[in-house]
Amino acid sequence: MQADSIRALVTGGVSGLGLAVATRIVADGGRVALFDVNDDKGAAAVAALGDARARYFATDVTSEDAVATNVAAAKEFLGGLNMVVNCAGILGAGRVLGREGAMPLARFQSTVMVNLVGSFNVAKAGAALMQDNAPGEDGERGLIVNTASVAAYEGQIGQAAYSASKGGVVAMTLPMARELARFGIRVNTIAPGIFWTPMVDGMPEDVQQSLSASIPFPSRLGRPEEFADVVAYIAGNRYINGETIRLDGAVRLAPR
Numbered sequence: 707m708q709a710d711s712i713r714a715l716v717t718g719g720v721s722g723l724g725l726a727v728a729t730r731i732v733a734d735g736g737r738v739a740l741f742d743v744n745d746d747k748g749a750a751a752v753a754a755l756g757d758a759r760a761r762y763f764a765t766d767v768t769s770e771d772a773v774a775t776n777v778a779a780a781k782e783f784l785g786g787l788n789m790v791v792n793c794a795g796i797l798g799a800g801r802v803l804g805r806e807g808a809m810p811l812a813r814f815q816s817t818v819m820v821n822l823v824g825s826f827n828v829a830k831a832g833a834a835l836m837q838d839n840a841p842g843e844d845g846e847r848g849l850i851v852n853t854a855s856v857a858a859y860e861g862q863i864g865q866a867a868y869s870a871s872k873g874g875v876v877a878m879t880l881p882m883a884r885e886l887a888r889f890g891i892r893v894n895t896i897a898p899g900i901f902w903t904p905m906v907d908g909m910p911e912d913v914q915q916s917l918s919a920s921i922p923f924p925s926r927l928g929r930p931e932e933f934a935d936v937v938a939y940i941a942g943n944r945y946i947n948g949e950t951i952r953l954d955g956a957v958r959l960a961p962r
Contacts, residue, residue, distance in 0.1 A: 707842060707849065707941055710735030713784035715777060717767055717794035717828055720747040722903040723853065724793035726930030727937050731789075732759045734938065739780030741765040741773075741794065741828070767794050767824030770831075777831040788839060790832035791937060792825040792852045797905065798867040814867040821871035825852050826878065829893070837889040844944050847890035851937055852879065854897040856952060860959035872897070876950050883948030892947040894940050899954025901928035922956040 714731050718724035719740030728738040732755045740762045742748055748762030761783045763776045781787040798817025800809050829850045836848030854875040861869025875895055883893035900906070900917050906927060909917075918926050936953055940946050 707788060707846060707944075709938065709942065712736030712789050712941060713781075713786045714789035714791060715739045715741060715780050715784075715787060715828070715832055716791045717741040717765070717824070718853075719791075719793065720744055720751040720762065722793070722905075723898070723901065723930050723933045724791070725751055726934040727791050727793060728755060728760065730931070730934035730938055732756070737784045739763055739776075739784055741767065741776065741780075767792075767828055768819045770827055773827050773831050777828070777835060781835055786839070787832060787835050788848045789941065790829055790836075790848075790850045792828055792850075794824055794828075795821045795853060795871075798871070799864050800867065801864050802866050809867070814870075817867040818871045818874070821868070822874040822878075825875055829882070833886055833889070833891055836891055837886075839890075841890050845890040846892070846944055848892070849941055850882070850886075850891065850893045851940055852893070852895040854895050854950060856897055856899045856954050856957065856959060858897055859952075862959050863962045879950055880948045887947070892940075892944065894946055894948070895950040896933065896936055896940075897950055897952045897954070898933055899928055899952070899957045901930060901933065903930065920957060920960070921954070924955055926955075928953065928955065 712731050716724050716728045716738055719728045720742040731738050738760045740751055752760050752762050765776045766772055800813050802809050839847040841847055852875050855872040857865050857869045858872040858876045879895040
């Protein structure tokens with residue numbers, strides 16, 4: 707699809723990878739609806755992007771009713787909807803058997819609910835509206851891009867919940883792409899490695915340097931803008947479908 711025709715919904719859109727994607731879309735002439743749960747950052751993001759091109763919707767991605775309502779409202783603001791980018795996620799770190807005993811089931815459930823169920827929830831609500839779009843070239847009506855993680859493949863100690871949730875995102879990519887093909891809706895996933903996000907920014911400098919050194923080449927943390935570049939490329943290349951793309955500088959996570 708043409709960059710200036712993009713009408714996108716971006717979850718986790720007020721910071722980190724999501725904000726980078728939203729910024730790129732607006733810079734290329736598109737419009738964005740930002741789904742997140744941080745009102746202050748939402749207001750700041752809209753101020754930076756321009757209220758004619760961006761709007762913030764306070765949204766719990768795990769709520770079916772709230773997502774359906776806000777996706778419809780986002781489509782109205784955008785003047786259409788042809789892209790969904792799922793960047794909302796939580797780390798959910800914790801050992802299965804830790805010093806305080808077994809992991810509370812609620813921690814595992816909440817991680818899977820946000821990262822996997824939330825991604826599915828927004829994707830299917832977006833697809834339900836995009837199926838009615840007028841077909842473009844090759845019959846394309848829409849695009850869904852989900853965010854997984856290299857932890858889907860090499861989960862570290864303490865990442866059982868996180869890896870399970872991201873592995874689920876990878877696993878649903880191909881069947882969802884196959885199913886939505888008849889509607890002209892593509893589905894792809896990006897599995898980023900270690901990126902410079904607000905979470906990493908709060909880590910001690912020596913930890914940041916250690917993380918950077920673990921990446922073969924280039925030996926640095928990924929930049930959110932590089933993630934946004936891949937989203938933009940996927941949008942412009944219709945033959946990329948049902949694929950999970952690792953974006954990680956050739957890193958393979960060690961056990962710990």
